[in-house]
Amino acid sequence: MPTLGVNIDHIATIRQARRGTDPDPIAAAMIAELAGADGITVHLREDRRHIQERDLRLLRQTIHTRLNLEMAATPEMVAIALDVKPDYITLVPERREEVTTEGGLNVKAQGDRLGKFVNQLQGAGIPVSLFVDAEPEQLQASAKTGAKFVELHTGTYANAKNEEELKHELEVLTNGGKLAIQLGLRLNSGHGLTYWNTRAVAQIAGMEELNIGHSIISRAVLVGLDRAIREMKTLIST
Numbered sequence: 059m060p061t062l063g064v065n066i067d068h069i070a071t072i073r074q075a076r077r078g079t080d081p082d083p084i085a086a087a088m089i090a091e092l093a094g095a096d097g098i099t100v101h102l103r104e105d106r107r108h109i110q111e112r113d114l115r116l117l118r119q120t121i122h123t124r125l126n127l128e129m130a131a132t133p134e135m136v137a138i139a140l141d142v143k144p145d146y147i148t149l150v151p152e153r154r155e156e157v158t159t160e161g162g163l164n165v166k167a168q169g170d171r172l173g174k175f176v177n178q179l180q181g182a183g184i185p186v187s188l189f190v191d192a193e194p195e196q197l198q199a200s201a202k203t204g205a206k207f208v209e210l211h212t213g214t215y216a217n218a219k220n221e222e223e224l225k226h227e228l229e230v231l232t233n234g235g236k237l238a239i240q241l242g243l244r245l246n247s248g249h250g251l252t253y254w255n256t257r258a259v260a261q262i263a264g265m266e267e268l269n270i271g272h273s274i275i276s277r278a279v280l281v282g283l284d285r286a287i288r289e290m291k292t293l294i295s296t
């Protein structure tokens with residue numbers, strides 16, 4: 059069974075809404091670890107819309123599990139990564155106008171460029187994962203870069219509109235996983251996974267880690283709201 063990497067970007071998104079200090083993603087990471095998370099995942103975006111460099115550096119000093127840094131393949135991000143040294147790096151495509159990561163890297167078209175970043179990072183002892191769609195051409199190109207891992211993009215599966223589509227997309231992921239392993243790649247998955255669609259992905263042969271953020275933080279807000287309101291009522295009325 060795969061391990062769970064908890065993506066805490068959305069904690070930072072709430073903090074950035076007020077540009078203040080609460081809620082602190084460092085505290086969230088500690089709670090996640092106490093609850094059994096096997097790793098903490100953060101995406102340091104070029105526009106710094108949620109996670110800040112301060113968060114990344116403090117997480118590096120404080121967490122007990124694995125720190126997975128998601129980042130764009132740019133010289134600026136590579137310099138930060140080489141300095142902070144996360145346990146592994148997931149290279150993702152990044153466009154400023156997107157709401158979240160939309161689709162996997164086009165490794166087929168950018169293999170040489172990405173391969174240079176992979177070499178540099180892995181040469182410094184940081185294993186690299188490439189976030190890709192489960193397409194044979196992308197997986198073959200990923201293996202050629204020398205990256206140790208791929209993270210299969212599960213967003214299309216998560217957006218399936220009916221049982222038939224869901225079944226088809228699960229097959230695409232299963233076949234992609236099989237090919238990745240045949241190519242010598244280690245296997246992670248993530249994006250859009252929820253309490254309803256994750257189990258089937260967890261059961262794909264060879265799956266090592268699932269990176270999940272939005273669904274966990276959404277549930278935390280709703281299951282925690284009742285207690286938070288009761289605590290404020292008590293504070294006001296005593």
Ligand code: PXP
Binds near residue numbers: 158247269
């Ligand atoms: N994996 C990657 C590469 C991502 O970019 C994201 C979103 O930041 C996730 C996993 C987590 O996705 P979600 O928040 O939809 O669970």
